[in-house]
Amino acid sequence: MSDIAINVDSLGKKFQIGGRQKSYYRLTDQLVDTIVAPFRRASNLIRGHAGAAADLHETIWALKNISFQVKSGQVVGIIGRNGAGKSTLLKILTGISDPTEGYADIYGRVGSLLEVGTGFHPELTGRENVYLNGAILGMKKTEIERKLDEIVAFAEVDKFLDTPVKHYSSGMYVRLAFSVAAHLEPEILLVDEVLAVGDIAFQRKCLGKMDDVAQQGRTVVFVSHNMGLLQQLCERGIFLQQGTVHTDGTITEAVDAYLQTLERAISQDLSRRTDRKGVGHARLVDTEVTNGSNGYSSVLKTGQSARFVFCVDAFVPGIACNFFIHDAVGQPVTSFYSRLQGPEDTYDPMNGLKFVCELDELLLLPGRYRIDVAIVGDNLLQDFIEAAAVFEVAEGQVRGRPSPPDGKSSVSMSHRWTIPTR
Amino acid sequence: MKETTLTIPSDLPRTRREASKGWAWPKLRELWEYRELLFFFAWRDIKVRYRQTVMGALWAIIQPFFTMVIFSLFFGRLANVPSDGLPYPVFSFTALVPWTFFANALAQASNSLVINANMVKKIYFPRLALPIATVLAGVVDFALAFLVLLGIMLYYGLVPTVNIIWLPFFTLLALVTSLGVSLWLAAMNVQFRDVHYTIPFLTQAWLFVTPIAYPSSLLSEPWRTVYGLNPMAGVVEGFRWALLGTDTAPGRMIMVSVLVAVILFVSGAFYFRRMEQSFADVL
Numbered sequence: 001m002s003d004i005a006i007n008v009d010s011l012g013k014k015f016q017i018g019g020r021q022k023s024y025y026r027l028t029d030q031l032v033d034t035i036v037a038p039f040r041r042a043s044n045l046i047r048g049h050a051g052a053a054a055d056l057h058e059t060i061w062a063l064k065n066i067s068f069q070v071k072s073g074q075v076v077g078i079i080g081r082n083g084a085g086k087s088t089l090l091k092i093l094t095g096i097s098d099p100t101e102g103y104a105d106i107y108g109r110v111g112s113l114l115e116v117g118t119g120f121h122p123e124l125t126g127r128e129n130v131y132l133n134g135a136i137l138g139m140k141k142t143e144i145e146r147k148l149d150e151i152v153a154f155a156e157v158d159k160f161l162d163t164p165v166k167h168y169s170s171g172m173y174v175r176l177a178f179s180v181a182a183h184l185e186p187e188i189l190l191v192d193e194v195l196a197v198g199d200i201a202f203q204r205k206c207l208g209k210m211d212d213v214a215q216q217g218r219t220v221v222f223v224s225h226n227m228g229l230l231q232q233l234c235e236r237g238i239f240l241q242q243g244t245v246h247t248d249g250t251i252t253e254a255v256d257a258y259l260q261t262l263e264r265a266i267s268q269d270l271s272r273r274t275d276r277k278g279v280g281h282a283r284l285v286d287t288e289v290t291n292g293s294n295g296y297s298s299v300l301k302t303g304q305s306a307r308f309v310f311c312v313d314a315f316v317p318g319i320a321c322n323f324f325i326h327d328a329v330g331q332p333v334t335s336f337y338s339r340l341q342g343p344e345d346t347y348d349p350m351n352g353l354k355f356v357c358e359l360d361e362l363l364l365l366p367g368r369y370r371i372d373v374a375i376v377g378d379n380l381l382q383d384f385i386e387a388a389a390v391f392e393v394a395e396g397q398v399r400g401r402p403s404p405p406d407g408k409s410s411v412s413m414s415h416r417w418t419i420p421t422r
Numbered sequence: 423m424k425e426t427t428l429t430i431p432s433d434l435p436r437t438r439r440e441a442s443k444g445w446a447w448p449k450l451r452e453l454w455e456y457r458e459l460l461f462f463f464a465w466r467d468i469k470v471r472y473r474q475t476v477m478g479a480l481w482a483i484i485q486p487f488f489t490m491v492i493f494s495l496f497f498g499r500l501a502n503v504p505s506d507g508l509p510y511p512v513f514s515f516t517a518l519v520p521w522t523f524f525a526n527a528l529a530q531a532s533n534s535l536v537i538n539a540n541m542v543k544k545i546y547f548p549r550l551a552l553p554i555a556t557v558l559a560g561v562v563d564f565a566l567a568f569l570v571l572l573g574i575m576l577y578y579g580l581v582p583t584v585n586i587i588w589l590p591f592f593t594l595l596a597l598v599t600s601l602g603v604s605l606w607l608a609a610m611n612v613q614f615r616d617v618h619y620t621i622p623f624l625t626q627a628w629l630f631v632t633p634i635a636y637p638s639s640l641l642s643e644p645w646r647t648v649y650g651l652n653p654m655a656g657v658v659e660g661f662r663w664a665l666l667g668t669d670t671a672p673g674r675m676i677m678v679s680v681l682v683a684v685i686l687f688v689s690g691a692f693y694f695r696r697m698e699q700s701f702a703d704v705l
Contacts, residue, residue, distance in 0.1 A: 004428035015703065045613055048445070048696040071428050092439055095546040097702040103440035107431050110546075118544040121466055123473045128466075135462040136545055187434060 003072040004107060005188055005219040006093065011102035013063040013088050013243075062088040063243045066102070070236075072187075073217040077224065077234035077251050079258045081275040081386055085243040086223045090114060090190050093221065108187030108219075111137060115192070117177035122166035126157055126176055129165055133180045147183045154205070155179035175202055182209045188219045207232075225372075225386065227255050227330025259330055262370065262387040270388060271313070277384040282319055284373050286311040287389040292358055301396030302403045302412055306362040308336075310355040312375055312383075319377035321355040323388075327410045328368045334411075339376075363412050365403050366395045442699050448691040453548045463555030467530075468562050482563035483570050485526075486518040493518075497635045506637045506668045509578045516665055517634040517658040519571050520596040523564040524603075524654055525625045531556040531604035532611050532621055539705040549698045550691075553608040557600050564593075575665070583667035592660035595676075595683055599653040602686030609690075609697040612704055633658055637668070638675070650678030653686065 063085045070076055080086050091097045093104055094112040119136040120129050130151055134144040144151075152158055155175040157168070165173055191210070210233060214220055224230050230237065230251055237254025239247040247257040271285040292305030300306050310321050320339040326332050336357055338345075370390045375383040395403060399414045430436075453460070472478045490511055497503040498510030505513035531553040535542055538552055575582070611617035632654045638646055649655050656679020662668045 002428060003431040003434075005431075041614070045610055048693060069428055072431065091702065095437070095439055096543065098441055098699040099439060100441055103438055106437045106439070108434040110437070112546065114544045115540075119538075119541045121470060123470045124466065128469070132462050132466055135456075135459040136541065136547055138456075138547070141458050 004069055005072040005074070006068075006070040006107070006221070007105040008066055008068050008093075009102050009104070011063055011066040011089075011092065011099050011104055012061060013085075013092060013097070014059050014100040015062050016059050061243050063092070063099070063240075066240075066243075066245055068238060068245065068248055070219060070221065072107075072219055074236060075214045075220045075222065075234045077222045077230035077237045077254065078240060079224070079227070079230065079237060079254055080240035080246075081258075081262070082277045082384065083242075083275045084240040086240055087114075087192060088243075089240070090192050090221070090223055093190055106188060109138070110188045110190060111181075111184035111186035112190040113178075113181045113184075113192065114190070116174060116181055120165060120173070120177055123164055125164050126152075126161045126168070129176070130180055133177065137181060137184055138186070139184065143185075151176075151179045151183050154182065154209075171202070178202075178206055182206065182213075186218070188221070189213060190221045192223045193225065226332060227259070227326070228332065231255060231329075255330055259328070263390060270385070273385060275386070278375070278381040279378075280383060281380075282312045282314040282316045282375055282377055282382045284310055284375055284383050284385055284388060285313045287371065287373065289371070289389050289391040292360075300362055300364075300391055300393045302363070302365055302393055303361055303396045303398035303401075303414075306359045308357040308359075308371070310357075310373060310375075310388075312353045312355070315353060316377035316382060318379065319375065319382070321357075322374040322376060323357075324372045324374075325364070326370050326372065331410075333364065333369070361398065361414065362393065363398065363414075364393045365410050365412050366393050367410060368392055369410075445692055445696055448550065448695040449548055453550050453554075456548050456551055459547055460551045460555050460558070463551055464559040467556055467559035471559070479563075479566060482566040486515065486522040486567050487570065489522075490515040490518055493635050503636050504640070506639055506662070506666075508580075508666055508668070512574055512578050512580060512666065513637070513662070514635060515571055515574055516662050517632075519564065519567045520593070520657050520661055521629065521632065521634055521654065522567060523560050524596060524600050524657075525629070526563065527557040527560045527600035527604055528607060528625060529621055530560070531600070532607035532617055535608050535612050535701060536615070536618075536705070542705055543702050549701055550605075550694060553604045553694075554601060557597070557604055560600075561597075571665075580666060582665050585664040585667060587664075588660070589664045592657055592664055595653065595660065595680060596657045598687050599657065599679075599683040602683060602688075602690040605690030605694045606686070609694045612697065612701050628652075628654065631655075637662075639668075643674075647674045647678055650675035651682055653679040653683040655679060656683075 066085075066089065078086050078089065088097070090112070091114070092099050093106065094110060094114065096114075119133050121132065124132065127148070130148060131141070131144055135141070152161055155172070155178070157172050157176050160168065160172065165176070168176070207229070210220070210222075214233060220233075222230065222234060234251045237247070237249065237251035238245060239254040239258045241261060246261070247254045270287060271283070276283070286309075288307075288309040288311075289300065290307045290309075291300055292307040308323065310323070312319070312321075320337065322335065322337045322339075324332055324335040338355060338357070368390065369392075370387045372386045373384070373388040374381060397403070398412050401414075403412045472481060475481065477484060493514045494511045498505065498514070503510075534552040534556040535549065541547075542549065542552075572582075607617050607621070631652055633640075633649075638649055638655060638659050641649055656676045659668075660676055660679075
């Protein structure tokens, strides 16, 4: 017997999207409507019909018929592709937005980390922001005072505590923001993809903190795309697909189910996929993974060259491509970012809207890998697709050396031994 | 993972998230729990407001002061608008102090949710805290302008009358009116940014239907009482009566103003509550 922390019962959330496409019989109808519409909207607005006021008639169900219970002290990972309803679910649990049907009961104080640093004001000093942000996250002033030293020490910004945060490096900023949030002590913690912040050392520290939270017997609901991390932190996994619960089981079961559906998504035409994020002024329309050398065959081999091509459908200022390679169990292996330039990078005006990334030596061990691709530009995330492509790496040699067949690791490195002889 | 029977904890408070239907009570208790946040928001607004300005907090004074100078020149000197027998600058500045508070509150509070959209979308806190804190932050500017008003009064050799004990009441009336209108406008602005464009126009029109440049004694009863339907008319005449002792004791007019202000405030709170569930989805 254990206590219940969250009880979600047939929860649904409907969004009203898009304008109404009306067809008019006569021009006068259209004219009349153009004149009347503002009054209709205004009257809807004043009567408090938000949706009707915006003339939104098309609806989608972001969540439909979701039911589950979380027992106190459990760490649950929520996974799913973009647009599966993960964030919507978290927003309902935190109270940011209301469900359309059903309910969620929450027992105890809820803290949420939906995005670190929201509510930080650039003109205020680090100390002031700790107080402000703490209050926004629901901490009492005395509580913040008590933890101030700890928060500052964790974020490693002691020296700059009285400097306005606009002068902080982005790393410091994020560290401080995370630190405030990490020192919340609610019974239930809802976390959305916040650990992808800061440098590696700090990420590790955050992970440690999250582990502590879980160890203390607090309930944690965790949304992330990082399967490795989820498997490390969670015992249970809920896999959402198109707004419904697809799998609810151990984290391994949920991750497996998720990876399977990801593979299925790949067979779909990239430009038709809707499970994407970003503003979409430039979108990824095609991906090609080939062997760079012998006539662009699609068989990749360890230690041989490889060529990744990403086609976008439009140009935006400052466009860049960022792709991530994950192994078969969803663990991120490595990433490539065209904005981090090297001396060998070139610009080719004849290339069209294509990013080409060439590797002389593919250092991945045999296995199956997937690529997540992000297109950025205009200082915005333009497009993000998980599993834009999947590729297999076959056995090969790295500089004449066979790759280790341990089946667990995924990277090989060229190296040289000196071996003792008699 | 199949759960065995789970028990409902008895020691922890239950929060239910469900669709709110129709009109509901404003979440006042929650706002009270978050009162520190209210204070922090107001404090942030005050701290940040005049950063990166040359004049700094002087802006709180410049605004009403120069309006007073312009009014004195054009209405006082040129048009010879009556001023209840008082020096025109004192007459108009007394009205401009609460008026500036009101106008700024409207402009800033109506935009408060939109400016903090990111926070509203990502963090849960009582949404009421944003417009209310913004209005409260204006109290500091109000206090500064008020000190200047006392200075101007002394310069003209005017001493506040005993009626000054009523001043907190009129200040409260100004606050309630500002909050009421701000709640309406802030909630509407989330849905339609038209509000944002309406505000300058609205405040300007409201300025002229409020007895700032002219005295309400131009009207005779019962029209003066009807004038109280504009709660700012009650505030402004109240300020003049409390500080300068204008002999038009604003009895019935004030009562009408108080009634209207309370109606605005209560309806604003309910309207805000009704719209608030859609904020995160619409912003």
